[in-house]
Amino acid sequence: MMNIKKRSDEQEEFSSKKIEKSMRSAGADEKTARSISEGVKHKEGMKTADVRKQVVAKLGDHDGKVSKAYESYKKPAPAKK
Numbered sequence: 215m216m217n218i219k220k221r222s223d224e225q226e227e228f229s230s231k232k233i234e235k236s237m238r239s240a241g242a243d244e245k246t247a248r249s250i251s252e253g254v255k256h257k258e259g260m261k262t263a264d265v266r267k268q269v270v271a272k273l274g275d276h277d278g279k280v281s282k283a284y285e286s287y288k289k290p291a292p293a294k295k
Contacts, residue, residue, distance in 0.1 A: 219261050228256050240284035
């Protein structure tokens, strides 16, 4: 199990599936998202911002528009109760 460090300083298990899902939300096709997410280089304690930079760069090689969308993609805030 490999953990990465979130902006909140919490540790979370690295998930290529989460990266793939966020790229798909930004408009990447399934094949591209899978290929890029599986090729992300990560190490214990790496920051999510560094993972994100890798994804933006790799997406830029495939589709600049999707890369920009991914770069500005923000996860929706949870609904308030």
